[in-house]
Amino acid sequence: MIPVSYSYRSLMVRWKTTLMTATGFTLVIAALIVMLAFINGLAEVCAISGDPNNVIVLNEGCTDEILSSISRATASQIETNPLVVRRPDGTSLSSRELFGVRTVYDKKIRDYVLMPFRGVSPSAFEVHNTVHVVSGRTFRPSQSEVIVGMSIKNAQKVELGDVLEIARKKWKVAGFFAAGGAALESEVWGDLDEMAGQFKKEGSYNSIVVRAESPARAKDLARSIDSSAQISVGAQTELDYYAKQAESTNFLRSAVWVIAWFMGIGAIFGVMNTMFAAISQRIKDIAVLRLLGFMSWEILIAFLLEAIMVSLIGGGLGMLVGYSANGFTQRFTISGHEVQFRFLVDASLLALAAAFSLIMGIMGGLLPAMSAMRVRPLEAFR
Amino acid sequence: MSTPPLRSNEPIVLVDGCTKNYSRGSETVSVLKSVHLEIARGDFVGLIGPSGSGKTTLLNLIAGLDQPTTGRVVINGVEISSLTEAQLALWRTNAIGFVFQFFNLIPVLTAFENVELPLLLLNMSRRRRREQVLNILELVGLGHRLTHRPGQLSGGEQQRVGIARALVTDPALVVADEPTGDLDSRKSQEILDLLQELQVRLNKTILIVTHDLAVAARVRRLLRISDGQLIDDTENPESVTHPLFGSLNVSNAARVKRAEAARS
Ligand SMILES: Nc1ncnc2c1ncn2[C@@H]1O[C@H](COP(=O)(O)OP(=O)(O)OP(=O)(O)O)[C@@H](O)[C@H]1O
Ligand SMILES: [Mg+2]
Numbered sequence: 251m252i253p254v255s256y257s258y259r260s261l262m263v264r265w266k267t268t269l270m271t272a273t274g275f276t277l278v279i280a281a282l283i284v285m286l287a288f289i290n291g292l293a294e295v296c297a298i299s300g301d302p303n304n305v306i307v308l309n310e311g312c313t314d315e316i317l318s319s320i321s322r323a324t325a326s327q328i329e330t331n332p333l334v335v336r337r338p339d340g341t342s343l344s345s346r347e348l349f350g351v352r353t354v355y356d357k358k359i360r361d362y363v364l365m366p367f368r369g370v371s372p373s374a375f376e377v378h379n380t381v382h383v384v385s386g387r388t389f390r391p392s393q394s395e396v397i398v399g400m401s402i403k404n405a406q407k408v409e410l411g412d413v414l415e416i417a418r419k420k421w422k423v424a425g426f427f428a429a430g431g432a433a434l435e436s437e438v439w440g441d442l443d444e445m446a447g448q449f450k451k452e453g454s455y456n457s458i459v460v461r462a463e464s465p466a467r468a469k470d471l472a473r474s475i476d477s478s479a480q481i482s483v484g485a486q487t488e489l490d491y492y493a494k495q496a497e498s499t500n501f502l503r504s505a506v507w508v509i510a511w512f513m514g515i516g517a518i519f520g521v522m523n524t525m526f527a528a529i530s531q532r533i534k535d536i537a538v539l540r541l542l543g544f545m546s547w548e549i550l551i552a553f554l555l556e557a558i559m560v561s562l563i564g565g566g567l568g569m570l571v572g573y574s575a576n577g578f579t580q581r582f583t584i585s586g587h588e589v590q591f592r593f594l595v596d597a598s599l600l601a602l603a604a605a606f607s608l609i610m611g612i613m614g615g616l617l618p619a620m621s622a623m624r625v626r627p628l629e630a631f632r
Numbered sequence: 633m634s635t636p637p638l639r640s641n642e643p644i645v646l647v648d649g650c651t652k653n654y655s656r657g658s659e660t661v662s663v664l665k666s667v668h669l670e671i672a673r674g675d676f677v678g679l680i681g682p683s684g685s686g687k688t689t690l691l692n693l694i695a696g697l698d699q700p701t702t703g704r705v706v707i708n709g710v711e712i713s714s715l716t717e718a719q720l721a722l723w724r725t726n727a728i729g730f731v732f733q734f735f736n737l738i739p740v741l742t743a744f745e746n747v748e749l750p751l752l753l754l755n756m757s758r759r760r761r762r763e764q765v766l767n768i769l770e771l772v773g774l775g776h777r778l779t780h781r782p783g784q785l786s787g788g789e790q791q792r793v794g795i796a797r798a799l800v801t802d803p804a805l806v807v808a809d810e811p812t813g814d815l816d817s818r819k820s821q822e823i824l825d826l827l828q829e830l831q832v833r834l835n836k837t838i839l840i841v842t843h844d845l846a847v848a849a850r851v852r853r854l855l856r857i858s859d860g861q862l863i864d865d866t867e868n869p870e871s872v873t874h875p876l877f878g879s880l881n882v883s884n885a886a887r888v889k890r891a892e893a894a895r896s
Binding site: 251252253255256259260263534535537538539540541542543544545627628631 | 692697698718721722724725730732736737738739740741745749750752753797
């Protein structure tokens with residue numbers, strides 16, 4: 251085989267062109283990684299948000315909490331399902347919740363932002379058992395108090411004792427809560443009855459979350475509620491619910507690939523162009539190699555390798571740039587929930603980027619390498 | 633492909649009734665017209681003739697770079713005119729060494745790596761390759777220039793690398809197309825000294841195409857080609873005729889060369 255050093259040194263001899271061509275790959279790969287890291291982060295939030303033991307019940311046909319409305323009577327009926335966990339006193343482990351989105355003044359950016367809020371009863375902390383107050387204390391009913399999720403606290407620099415104006419009412423921040431990075435951390439929680447009064451939603455809830463003994467029981471519970479003849483509601487496990495929310499990232503993923511390919515075509519033509527130029531200057535090299543006994547496919551490999559090296563140098567730099575976005579936090583609205591998530595660059599994303607870079611290198615290098623392969627040695631010496 | 637066992641009196645090169653035609657548009661150009669040639673093992677043969685007479689064409693047939701239109705080419709017992717392209721490539725690596733007028737070294741590779749190239753085609757350990765390359769570079773007097781690139785070597789040195797590359801696979805036959813064409817006369821003589829020395833020491837058969845009468849005067853057997861036909865075959869040429877100066881003494885050939893250079 252023609253030594254790899256031949257391809258490598260040929261690149262280094264024209265290092266300026268090599269670097270410029272490689273830059274095309276750097277841009278494509280960096281952009282691809284950042285965009286996919288964004289989507290990965292969103293998917294991650296959705297993945298960790300669902301509690302496998304919980305079943306969320308919404309109106310029949312509703313895919314989103316915000317449009318759902320369940321009456322008190324229906325709620326009571328749901329809670330009688332035998333698969334729902336009972337407390338020692340015989341009551342069901344169930345959380346009746348009110349959910350809405352209102353604008354709130356953000357003092358950091360000095361503008362109004364959308365803020366999801368949730369009215370809950372104390373049982374919410376039993377059903378969503380990852381939720382715990384990390385500083386301050388929980389809200390007291392009828393005192394116009396709320397607790398704020400950590401991701402809102404961090405994003406909007408909310409402090410204890412701050413007053414948030416939601417729906418023409420002032421709410422005092424009594425504490426902050428965490429929920430293991432789940433979407434709930436991007437919410438403001440207050441007392442269920444107090445909020446219902448304020449938002450004129452007394453007598454109905456947006457969702458009922460009931461807890462089962464195990465993930466398997468949760469599936470059964472969801473099926474049982476879903477198919478119940480008396481109540482027309484839709485029930486699904488929290489896992490399924492958030493997985494469906496994550497599906498909204500699918501179209502984003504397709505869009506990212508369309509963008510990546512368009513940018514990629516630019517990089518492909520870039521490497522194609524420099525390889526054609528390089529080959530036309532090295533016809534004599536090729537002829538000599540052929541005369542010495544190297545086969546045409548070995549010529550093809552040597553020049554293809556050169557293009558691939560450009561793509562891997564550029565792609566490698568792009569991976570470094572893209573990786574620097576890892577952990578960067580961002581807020582994003584998925585179906586009414588503004589959630590905070592971090593850009594996630596993992597090994598599989600890097601591998602994907604490397605493969606994409608390699609494919610672009612091969613696509614850009616193949617035509618020129620084939621032209622190198624077809625050089626007739628005797629004619630080259632004429 | 634190892635050298636088949638042959639009787640040593642069998643010619644290493646046999647060109648048997650070869651013709652070579654090129655078609656240019658509708659007309660056919662006959663470049664070689666029924667050439668018959670035998671070269672004995674270990675001989676040092678020169679080929680001279682006017683430009684366009686078919687020297688390179690004949691050399692290419694013998695070196696397995698091109699196929700004759702009709703006729704047979706048998707080198708070292710192998711009928712190369714019937715080999716496929718892949719077989720021919722492998723055969724060339726083993727059996728033929730090439731020396732070019734413009735050296736044709738790979739500019740990005742060092743002297744060592746240039747010489748090593750043909751060995752990469754053979755199944756050979758790294759250590760044996762290194763041994764063989766160092767050995768031949770020492771022989772051509774470039775043991776101290778291993779890591780130099782062609783651009784860092786003089787013309788004469790580059791041609792020594794070229795000769796080392798031609799000889800490193802230990803081929804039975806070395807062909808050289810105007811190997812001194814790009815060198816001044818002093819360097820030409822040095823290269824020729826080297827070729828002659830290697831030919832004797834390593835027992836090679838050398839076929840050299842040249843315009844240079846000083847070169848032609850030093851071969852053991854001189855062939856003359858004109859218009860695609862071998863027209864003269866002289867053993868131990870003591871004089872070389874030149875179209876401008878008529879018949880010359882071999883000892884004067886170098887002077888003619890200089891006069892020629894002055895004229896142009
Ligand atoms: N591929 C080709 N197609 C057409 N004509 C060719 C081809 N190759 C060689 N010829 C012709 O064959 C003739 C002999 O060419 P060749 O290269 O053998 O000459 P030469 O004796 O080596 O000349 P020089 O001393 O100039 O190198 C020339 O007239 C050339 O134009
Ligand atoms: Mg010629």
